Amino acid sequence: MELIQHRDSPRYIRLHERDNVGVVVNAQGVAAGSRFDDGLEAVEGIPQSHKVSLCDLPEGTEVIRYGQVIGYALKDIPKGSWVTEQHLRMPSAPTLDNLPKATAPAPEITPLEGYTFExxxxxxxxxxxxxxxxxxxxxxxVAGVLNHCVTLARQQLLPKYPNVDDIIAINHSYGCGVAINAPDAIIPIRTLFNLSRNPNLGGHPLVIGLGCEKLQPEQLMPGDALTEGLEEKDWLYRLQESGEGFAGIVKQVLAMIEERLKVLNERKRETCPASDLVLGMQCGGSDAFSGITANPALGYAADLLVRAGATVMFSENTEVRDGIHLLTPRASTTEVADALIREMDWYDRYLDRGVVDRSANTTPGNKKGGLNNIVEKAMGSIAKSGSSPIVAVVSPGERAKTKGLNFCATPASDFICGTLQLAAGMNLHIFTTGRGTPYGLAMVPVIKVGTRTQLAEQWPDLIDVDAGKITSGQLSLEEMGWEIFQLYLDVASGRKKTWAEYHKLHNDLVLFNPAPVT
Incomplete structure (x- = not known):
C-alpha cells in the first residue's frame, strides 16, 4: 500500500503498483486545484474515499484498482479527475470454466501456540x-406469545441465574404456507436445525410450536444427540394443545424456561485453546476504505487465528464472485476449488431466475462511499480472507466441520449472512463498516470495525475498533491485526463486551429460502 503521507496536504492511497487510480484520504476530500505531494493536481473537487485518476485514461482504457480491472473508461478521463460510476463500463464476471484450482503454493504457516480464552x-x-x-x-x-414469555422471563427469572447471559427467541418467518418438500426447502430447514445447535446455546433444547404448521418439530429435533433419551414433552410445547388460555400458556412456557435456566446456571467458563473459536467475518455499509483498512486487518487477524488452529469463515457470494479467479488457486484441494465454483454457479443461476445479476448488490451508500460497482466492492471484500489456504466450503445452512479458513456460501444480505454463519456454528462475529450500521446479533457478540476514524469519532459508542488508524499512520496493518486478534480472545472470554452487546442491539434472524411459497 502506497500512502501519500503528509497529514495536512491532499493525500491519496494507491494499493498496487499496477493501479491507475488512487483513493482520496482527506476527511473533507480535496478541492479543485489541490496538489498532492507527488505533483498530481486534482482537476475537480473529489470527496473522501472516492477515486482520482493518476494518469490520463483514454476511452476504453482498463481502470485498475487492487491490481485488478474494475472497469473500462467510457470516455477520456484526464489525469487528476474524479473517477465515478458514470465513467466506467463494468467488466464481465470471470468465467467459471478453466479456473486455476489449488495451484497457489501453500504459504509456510508457523503454528501460533499458547493463546487461550475462557x-x-x-x-x-x-x-x-x-x-x-x-x-x-x-x-x-408463535412469535408474539414467545416474545411475551421471553420478556417476562428476562424480568422475573433471569436475575435469579447470574451465570446465564440471556434468553432469546429463535423467531423466523418460515413454517407455514411454504413448499416444504421443494428441493431448495432443505436450506431453511437445515438452517433452523443448526441454529438450535449453535455453541452459545448450551445444548438444552426447547421448541415452541403451534401444531398445524408445515414445518413440524421432528424436522428440527430429529432424535439426534440433542434430544436423545428425552420424551417429546421434555423439549416441545405446542400452543394448540393447551386448554388453559393465554395465561396458562405463559405459565407453562415460563416453567419450561426456568427448568433450563437452572441447568445452564451451573455452567462455568473454563480455559480453552484459541482453536475452539469459530469466527464469522462480514462487511456491511462498505466504502472504498473497507478494502484498505478494516478488511485487510481482518485478513491479517484471520491468518493469526488459522495459525492458532481456529475455524474462520468469510462469506457473501456476490461479494466474492468477481474475485473467484483469485480464490480457487488458494483452495487446499481441487475438490475445495470445485465446491467454490459449484456455489458460484448455483448463485449465478439463482440470480438469473430473478432476472438480475451481481450488479444489483451495490447500494446507494456503497456508491456514496466511493465504490463504483460490484467488481471494486468484491476486491475489497475478499481482503477479509487473508492469505491462508481455503480448506472447506460450507453450503447454506450447513455446519462448518473443518478447522482453518472456510468459505461459508451465503447471500450478501447482512441479516441472511449472519443467520447462516450462526447456523454454521459461529461463536464470535466481526463486522466491518465504512458508512456505519448498528447491526448486532443476540446469539453471539458482534465486534464492529469502522474503516475510517471519522466514523469511529461519529459513533464512539457503536464502533469497537477504529481501523482508520492505519491510514493516519498510528498503527501498521500488522499491529491492527494483532490488536483485533487479542480483542477476539477478550470478547470471547467475556472480559470485554461489544457495544452491540452493551446496548442489546439485535437484528432479526432472516432465513434464506429460495424455495417457493405456496
Whole structure:
C-alpha cells in the first residue's frame, strides 16, 4: 500500500503498483486545484474515499484498482479527475470454466501456540463464548406469545441465574404456507436445525410450536444427540394443545424456561485453546476504505487465528464472485476449488431466475462511499480472507466441520449472512463498516470495525475498533491485526463486551429460502 503521507496536504492511497487510480484520504476530500505531494493536481473537487485518476485514461482504457480491472473508461478521463460510476463500463464476471484450482503454493504457516480464552465447553465438544438459552420455533405464528414469555422471563427469572447471559427467541418467518418438500426447502430447514445447535446455546433444547404448521418439530429435533433419551414433552410445547388460555400458556412456557435456566446456571467458563473459536467475518455499509483498512486487518487477524488452529469463515457470494479467479488457486484441494465454483454457479443461476445479476448488490451508500460497482466492492471484500489456504466450503445452512479458513456460501444480505454463519456454528462475529450500521446479533457478540476514524469519532459508542488508524499512520496493518486478534480472545472470554452487546442491539434472524411459497 502506497500512502501519500503528509497529514495536512491532499493525500491519496494507491494499493498496487499496477493501479491507475488512487483513493482520496482527506476527511473533507480535496478541492479543485489541490496538489498532492507527488505533483498530481486534482482537476475537480473529489470527496473522501472516492477515486482520482493518476494518469490520463483514454476511452476504453482498463481502470485498475487492487491490481485488478474494475472497469473500462467510457470516455477520456484526464489525469487528476474524479473517477465515478458514470465513467466506467463494468467488466464481465470471470468465467467459471478453466479456473486455476489449488495451484497457489501453500504459504509456510508457523503454528501460533499458547493463546487461550475462557469459554463454555459443550457435550458435543464445541465451545460457547456466551451462555444463552435459545428457544426454537417452528412457525412465525408463535412469535408474539414467545416474545411475551421471553420478556417476562428476562424480568422475573433471569436475575435469579447470574451465570446465564440471556434468553432469546429463535423467531423466523418460515413454517407455514411454504413448499416444504421443494428441493431448495432443505436450506431453511437445515438452517433452523443448526441454529438450535449453535455453541452459545448450551445444548438444552426447547421448541415452541403451534401444531398445524408445515414445518413440524421432528424436522428440527430429529432424535439426534440433542434430544436423545428425552420424551417429546421434555423439549416441545405446542400452543394448540393447551386448554388453559393465554395465561396458562405463559405459565407453562415460563416453567419450561426456568427448568433450563437452572441447568445452564451451573455452567462455568473454563480455559480453552484459541482453536475452539469459530469466527464469522462480514462487511456491511462498505466504502472504498473497507478494502484498505478494516478488511485487510481482518485478513491479517484471520491468518493469526488459522495459525492458532481456529475455524474462520468469510462469506457473501456476490461479494466474492468477481474475485473467484483469485480464490480457487488458494483452495487446499481441487475438490475445495470445485465446491467454490459449484456455489458460484448455483448463485449465478439463482440470480438469473430473478432476472438480475451481481450488479444489483451495490447500494446507494456503497456508491456514496466511493465504490463504483460490484467488481471494486468484491476486491475489497475478499481482503477479509487473508492469505491462508481455503480448506472447506460450507453450503447454506450447513455446519462448518473443518478447522482453518472456510468459505461459508451465503447471500450478501447482512441479516441472511449472519443467520447462516450462526447456523454454521459461529461463536464470535466481526463486522466491518465504512458508512456505519448498528447491526448486532443476540446469539453471539458482534465486534464492529469502522474503516475510517471519522466514523469511529461519529459513533464512539457503536464502533469497537477504529481501523482508520492505519491510514493516519498510528498503527501498521500488522499491529491492527494483532490488536483485533487479542480483542477476539477478550470478547470471547467475556472480559470485554461489544457495544452491540452493551446496548442489546439485535437484528432479526432472516432465513434464506429460495424455495417457493405456496
Amino acid at each position: 469459554g463454555f465447553r459443550n457435550p458435543d465438544g464445541s465451545v460457547g463464548t456466551r451462555n444463552i438459552l435459545g428457544i426454537s420455533t417452528t412457525v412465525q405464528c
